[in-house]
Amino acid sequence: MTLAIHGGPRGIPDRLRLYKSIGDDEVAAAYAVLESGSLSRFVGSPGEGFWGGPQVRAFEEEWADRFEVRSAIAVNSWTSGLECAVAALQLDPGDEVITSPWTMSGTVAAIVHAGAVPVFADVDHQYFSLNPIAVEAVITPRTRAILAVDIFGQAADSAALKAICHRHGLHLLHDAAQSPGVRSELGWTGCSGDIGGFSLNYHKHIHTGEGGMLVTDSSDFALKLAMLRNHGENLVAHFGRPDLSTLVGHNFRLGEIEAAIGRVQLRRMNELVESRIIVAEGLRKMLKELPGVSIAPVRPGCQHAYYVLGLTLDHSLWPIRDAIVSALAAEGFDAVLAGYQNLHQLPIFSTGQYRQAYPWIIRDNLAEDLYHPRNFPIADELHRHSFIGIETCAFELEEADVLRVGHAFEKVWEHLDDLSPVSF
Ligand SMILES: *Cc1c(COP(=O)(O)O)cnc(C)c1O
Numbered sequence: 032m033t034l035a036i037h038g039g040p041r042g043i044p045d046r047l048r049l050y051k052s053i054g055d056d057e058v059a060a061a062y063a064v065l066e067s068g069s070l071s072r073f074v075g076s077p078g079e080g081f082w083g084g085p086q087v088r089a090f091e092e093e094w095a096d097r098f099e100v101r102s103a104i105a106v107n108s109w110t111s112g113l114e115c116a117v118a119a120l121q122l123d124p125g126d127e128v129i130t131s132p133w134t135m136s137g138t139v140a141a142i143v144h145a146g147a148v149p150v151f152a153d154v155d156h157q158y159f160s161l162n163p164i165a166v167e168a169v170i171t172p173r174t175r176a177i178l179a180v181d182i183f184g185q186a187a188d189s190a191a192l193k194a195i196c197h198r199h200g201l202h203l204l205h206d207a208a209q210s211p212g213v214r215s216e217l218g219w220t221g222c223s224g225d226i227g228g229f230s231l232n233y234h235k236h237i238h239t240g241e242g243g244m245l246v247t248d249s250s251d252f253a254l255k256l257a258m259l260r261n262h263g264e265n266l267v268a269h270f271g272r273p274d275l276s277t278l279v280g281h282n283f284r285l286g287e288i289e290a291a292i293g294r295v296q297l298r299r300m301n302e303l304v305e306s307r308i309i310v311a312e313g314l315r316k317m318l319k320e321l322p323g324v325s326i327a328p329v330r331p332g333c334q335h336a337y338y339v340l341g342l343t344l345d346h347s348l349w350p351i352r353d354a355i356v357s358a359l360a361a362e363g364f365d366a367v368l369a370g371y372q373n374l375h376q377l378p379i380f381s382t383g384q385y386r387q388a389y390p391w392i393i394r395d396n397l398a399e400d401l402y403h404p405r406n407f408p409i410a411d412e413l414h415r416h417s418f419i420g421i422e423t424c425a426f427e428l429e430e431a432d433v434l435r436v437g438h439a440f441e442k443v444w445e446h447l448d449d450l451s452p453v454s455f
Contacts, residue, residue: 036361042439043363048427060291075262077269086290102253109230109243111283113141115259116226130178163191176202181210184336186220209338216332237296239289311337317437323348339420346416354450362439368420375402
């Protein structure tokens with residue numbers, strides 16, 4: 032059969048259905064809040080309203096129970112949550128936070144917004160997440176924290192990163208946006224650092240449209256996070272915390288409708304995450320015999336939430352990754368990523384223009400010293416040549432779809448010699 036990209040019939044004729052996690056119970060919960068007329072109860076001043084309405088507070092309590100943490104603080108997005116998490120560390124301008132170049136840009140934007148300098152460390156080739164050895168190599172006297180990321184739903188190497196934090200007196204923050212409800216060797220992933228959290232954006236495993244949840248075992252961080260969420264500068268005197276007089280809050284509050292939907296989604300989290308694991312395991316079986324392809328293993332002692340199933344192509348065998356991905360898309364499978372973001376290459380870092388602005392002005396040569404691709408050989412190689420990601424959370428792949436996708440891969444693999452290199 033001729034490849035679709037060369038005019039043959041498509042291997043997957045019908046469009047794949049998008050993943051949908053919202054059901055009747057979510058609709059009923061949202062409707063009940065609407066009927067109550069009370070869509071938010073937040074007030075940015077002392078009093079009960081500082082902590083939000085009944086749905087927000089119940090959602091937080093249920094989340095903290097479910098994840099076995101002391102406190103959960105709901106926010107209007109996980110980007111907001113990340114900003115609160117970094118701000119809660121009360122860094123000085125020019126302090127450094129180490130994170131992965133392979134994450135969503137919101138992770139690193141939070142560091143920039145705090146006036147700190149993001150320092151990237153290379154990822155490892157199997158799990159695509161921070162390599163602890165590379166992390167330790169970029170620690171300086173200005174390093175204050177490590178921001179771990181469970182990229183693609185694979186748990187970060189929390190145990191190793193936590194040990195590094197202990198050795199060097201650093202904070203550990205954890206971006207578990209893509210891995211809700213899965214365990215690492217330290218317990219629920221996202222919950223073993225100083226502050227962690229989850230995204231409730233509509234393309235994540237469970238969602239409220241937009242939203243996020245912070246978690247911490249520290250009552251001090253919990254208070255700071257609540258203040259950062261909700262005009263905290265108004266409450267410094269009320270809480271008797273002159274040490275927080277430099278804290279400036281935001282309005283990052285979650286609405287009551289979203290919280291009510293989130294409570295239902297939280298109850299269904301096991302089933303929803305499990306549905307992604309089933310899809311990914313089906314694909315694993317279909318793709319395991321493809322020559323020149325390695326499927327990312329699951330980190331030992333951990334579970335994988337499969338936001339994305341990562342593959343690596345043997346580039347020396349098949350130096351045509353982008354042509355393969357185009358051929359798969361033409362077959363009807365466009366849930367495939369050719370490479371991923373290398374955040375050190377975002378213009379704000381790579382052009383050096385940021386040096387004209389605070390806080391960058393205080394450091395010379397950041398682009399050359401910190402953000403040059405030569406510092407990240409693994410991330411760079413994966414991004415340019417060998418990484419293929421299958422978006423296992425974005426599509427509702429039934430068993431028959433998984434078979435079709437597997438056959439589409441086989442078809443493309445039978446014709447690899449007909450594909451010529453392309454570059455985007
Ligand atoms: C989705 C995501 C974010 C941002 O979360 P929002 O809720 O969309 O703001 C941050 N980090 C990672 C790794 C993500 O996947």
